Amino acid sequence: MTVLITGAGGQLGKDLLDAFAEHHPVGRTRAQLDVGDEAAVWAAVEELRPAIVINAAAWTDVDGCEGDPARAHRANALGPWWLARACRALGGTLVTVSTDYVFDGDAPTGPDGHRRGWSEFDALAPINAYGRSKAAGEQLVRETLPDHHIVRTAWVAGARGGNFVRTMLRVGRERGRVAVVDDQHGSPTFTRDLADAIRRLVVSGRHGTVNITNQGWCSWFELAAATFELADLDVELTPQPSSALDRPAPRPAWSVLEGTHAEAMGIGPLPHWREGLRALLRELDASTS
Numbered sequence: 001m002t003v004l005i006t007g008a009g010g011q012l013g014k015d016l017l018d019a020f021a022e023h024h025p026v027g028r029t030r031a032q033l034d035v036g037d038e039a040a041v042w043a044a045v046e047e048l049r050p051a052i053v054i055n056a057a058a059w060t061d062v063d064g065c066e067g068d069p070a071r072a073h074r075a076n077a078l079g080p081w082w083l084a085r086a087c088r089a090l091g092g093t094l095v096t097v098s099t100d101y102v103f104d105g106d107a108p109t110g111p112d113g114h115r116r117g118w119s120e121f122d123a124l125a126p127i128n129a130y131g132r133s134k135a136a137g138e139q140l141v142r143e144t145l146p147d148h149h150i151v152r153t154a155w156v157a158g159a160r161g162g163n164f165v166r167t168m169l170r171v172g173r174e175r176g177r178v179a180v181v182d183d184q185h186g187s188p189t190f191t192r193d194l195a196d197a198i199r200r201l202v203v204s205g206r207h208g209t210v211n212i213t214n215q216g217w218c219s220w221f222e223l224a225a226a227t228f229e230l231a232d233l234d235v236e237l238t239p240q241p242s243s244a245l246d247r248p249a250p251r252p253a254w255s256v257l258e259g260t261h262a263e264a265m266g267i268g269p270l271p272h273w274r275e276g277l278r279a280l281l282r283e284l285d286a287s288t289s
């Protein structure tokens with residue numbers, strides 16, 4: 001069985017290559033396969049005839065996407081669509097990874113009146129160009145290929161990529177103090193756990209849309225605090241509002257995903273995010289020692 005992983009140079013792509021190691025996956029970085037290039041996608045799928053394509057490719061620079069929505073659409077909407085079309089024509093299942101940013105951040109409430117996480121069945125309402133491009137990618141895949149898995153995840157961090165945890169470690173060590181927003185909440189997710197869950201999802205053969213994150217949720221401020229605590233770093237940490245950053249793209253204030261459907265499908269629950277963070281810090285330590 002051939003497994004093709006696109007975006008193999010990214011933090012999730014690299015850990016997917018490890019998670020699928022026993023299937024001898026074929027990884028393609030952006031330089032090797034630009035998913036926005038329809039002809040290139042067709043040629044790769046025709047050559048490899050993968051039983052499973054896992055699309056971890058995306059333009060993830062949220063502020064960059066805001067300034068160039070056409071480029072975002074090409075990578076994040078057309079890319080998954082070309083892959084879905086090739087899988088439909090040539091045979092194969094597609095897993096494509098999506099995001100909490102397909103929601104607007106205005107927290108939904110449960111029957112008890114308390115805010116709840118976004119479910120797989122809540123209406124999409126992205127508030128920035130990145131979220132719009134990812135939502136379009138989801139929709140195009142859904143319309144094109146019945147045998148799809150859309151995996152929504154959030155606040156992703158791995159040992160081999162740029163992410164919030166690694167930025168905090170670097171800035172904390174360099175400056176000894178940092179201000180972090182405390183008015184955005186989400187579900188931190190660690191690529192080792194996510195890649196393994198995607199492997200289990202593929203094996204389950206159950207198609208559709210699932211939210212997969214580590215358990216629990218927090219603010220960026222709380223994630224920074226936990227990072228410094230578990231890394232045993234003495235850093236002066238100050239909370240600040242998102243408005244202090246004045247970034248081009250608005251961010252959803254409530255980005256928590258609920259994994260009820262994934263759990264019903266036998267995927268999860270994943271470890272609590274603090275456990276995922278602990279494991280990531282151990283992996284980072286091991287890679288530098």
Ligand SMILES: NC(=O)c1ccc[n+]([C@@H]2O[C@H](COP(=O)([O-])OP(=O)(O)OC[C@H]3O[C@@H](n4cnc5c(N)ncnc54)[C@H](OP(=O)(O)O)[C@@H]3O)[C@@H](O)[C@H]2O)c1
Pocket residue numbers: 006007008009010011012013029030031033034035036055056057058059060074075079097098099100134153154155156157161162
């Ligand atoms: N990072 C997060 O916090 C987060 C949150 C929710 C969902 N997600 C989703 O999770 C998935 C994996 O993200 P990640 O965190 O692993 O991001 P990442 O580290 O930025 O990896 C994405 C990879 O895709 C590549 N890429 C960009 N445009 C491409 C194109 N047109 N064709 C082929 N490859 C292309 C990038 O290459 P270059 O680096 O060379 O551009 C990069 O290697 C994505 O679908 C993302 O939308 C991420």
